[in-house]
Amino acid sequence: MLVDNFIFQLHYRWTVIFLFVCSFVITCRLVLGHSFSCVSVDGFTQEQLETYCYDHYVYTWSDQHPEFRRYQDFYPCVNLLLLIHAFNFYIPHLLWKYYDRDCIKKLTDVDLGNSHEEKRKLKLCYLANYILATQGNHKLFTGMRIFCECLNYAIALAQTLWLGFFFKATVVLKFLKWSDFQKVYFPSIGNCSITLNKVHQETVCFLPLNKLYMCMFLFIQTWYIFLTILSGIVLIYRLVLLVPSKRVAIMRFTAAWIDKETLKSLSLRLSYADWFFLTRFQRALSDIDFAQMVEKIAMLSVCKSCVGSDELNPSVSHDRRKEVSNSSGDLPIEDIMLKQCI
Numbered sequence: 629m630l631v632d633n634f635i636f637q638l639h640y641r642w643t644v645i646f647l648f649v650c651s652f653v654i655t656c657r658l659v660l661g662h663s664f665s666c667v668s669v670d671g672f673t674q675e676q677l678e679t680y681c682y683d684h685y686v687y688t689w690s691d692q693h694p695e696f697r698r699y700q701d702f703y704p705c706v707n708l709l710l711l712i713h714a715f716n717f718y719i720p721h722l723l724w725k726y727y728d729r730d731c732i733k734k735l736t737d738v739d740l741g742n743s744h745e746e747k748r749k750l751k752l753c754y755l756a757n758y759i760l761a762t763q764g765n766h767k768l769f770t771g772m773r774i775f776c777e778c779l780n781y782a783i784a785l786a787q788t789l790w791l792g793f794f795f796k797a798t799v800v801l802k803f804l805k806w807s808d809f810q811k812v813y814f815p816s817i818g819n820c821s822i823t824l825n826k827v828h829q830e831t832v833c834f835l836p837l838n839k840l841y842m843c844m845f846l847f848i849q850t851w852y853i854f855l856t857i858l859s860g861i862v863l864i865y866r867l868v869l870l871v872p873s874k875r876v877a878i879m880r881f882t883a884a885w886i887d888k889e890t891l892k893s894l895s896l897r898l899s900y901a902d903w904f905f906l907t908r909f910q911r912a913l914s915d916i917d918f919a920q921m922v923e924k925i926a927m928l929s930v931c932k933s934c935v936g937s938d939e940l941n942p943s944v945s946h947d948r949r950k951e952v953s954n955s956s957g958d959l960p961i962e963d964i965m966l967k968q969c970i
Contacts, residue, residue, distance in 0.1 A: 633911075635858050639780045640721035643855065647714035650844055654707045657837060664703075666833040671824045677831065686818035686833045688811075700818055702795055706841055709794055716783050720776040727772050736912045752917060755909065756924035763902050770901040774866055781859035788852040795845050814842035872896065875903055883910060885919035890926045897929050 657663060666677050687699045702709075735755060792798040797813050810816075816838055822829045868874050872895040879891050898906065906925070910918050 635862055636721070636777070636780065638855060638858065639784070640718050643717050643851070644714045646851070647710045647717070650848070651707050651710045651714070654710070654837070654840070657840065658707070661836070663837050664833065664835065666820060667831050669822060669829050669831050672822065677822070680822065681820035681831070681833050684820070686820050686835065688815045688818045698796065698812065700815070700835060700838070703835060703837070713787050716787060720779040720783070723779070724773065724776045732908050732912050736909065748917070752921045752924060755921050756928055759902070759906060759925055760928055764899065766901040766905040770904040773904070777859065777862050777866070781856065781863060784852055784856040784859050788849065788856055791845065791849055791852060797845065810839070810842055814838040869903070870900060879907075883915060883918060885915050886922050890923060894922065894926055894929070
């Protein structure tokens with residue numbers, strides 16, 4: 629059952645998978661291919677020479693600007709960077725799963741849509757009563773979700789900048805043309821300085837992975853910028869929903885089965901946090917079930933005498949939320965079902 633929104637999934641699922649695939653490709657090239665080699669010099673074995681140059685970094689310079697040296701210090705660390713980025717993108721999802729604990733899934737029940745008609749109505753009654761009984765207690769739920777979305781935005785923006793700084797591709801040099809991009813930032817050959825017995829020597833080293841790194845950098849950087857923009861749009865969307873009339877308009881667009889007057893009535897009765905919690909069920913139920921549940925909520929909110937006093941007690945409602953979060957099986961619905969809403 630899909631509860632998380634698509635943009636949230638882009639962060640913790642598809643981006644993480646893509647970064648792991650990139651890391652796997654690099655690992656295969658490191659293990660199976662030839663990733664680094666240098667022209668031999670006197671006084672060093674080939675293994676010593678390549679180990680020294682690999683550890684002390686290869687550098688390049690421009691013929692027009694020989695004083696400018698660009699060290700390829702990122703060359704040995706790209707794989708590690710991608711793994712760190714993948715973990716960072718997964719952090720908001722871990723925080724959300726730890727807090728949420730599949731609360732919506734437990735409330736709606738996986739087999740709700742295929743249940744007997746009478747049982748389905750009773751379940752929808754239970755959901756309507758639960759939302760009203762816990763009204764006003766969803767601030768932490770909403771705040772935690774929005775915090776995770778803010779974290780998604782911050783991580784996407786920070787790692788976009790980090791990636792540029794890591795590859796030292798944040799400054800466009802005045803003498804740099806697009807045709808020279810690979811030559812300056814991701815050269816296939818470079819120089820290594822060696823000093824032996826006070827004798828300075830220069831050798832040439834080959835960097836075959838740089839072409840792969842360049843392709844990955846351009847694609848990942850573009851993807852990060854795209855994620856940052858989408859995450860920013862989500863935060864703007866949350867701000868727009870602060871206006872009750874906008875909530876009604878958006879809900880009418882995404883749930884056309886619901887009567888407009890019903891939505892207007894609910895938008896005035898439910899707070900921002902309660903409305904946010906209600907919309908979580910929209911992704912967990914069918915369109916018809918969700919519309920019927922909203923109708924029941926509107927009916928019961930008008931006639932609160934239908935609801936038992938314990939269910940309207942905030943402390944009892946908080947205990948019910950804990951019970952749902954810690955439940956591992958079917959929920960005890962018999963004690964709160966109301967005949968009036970069937």
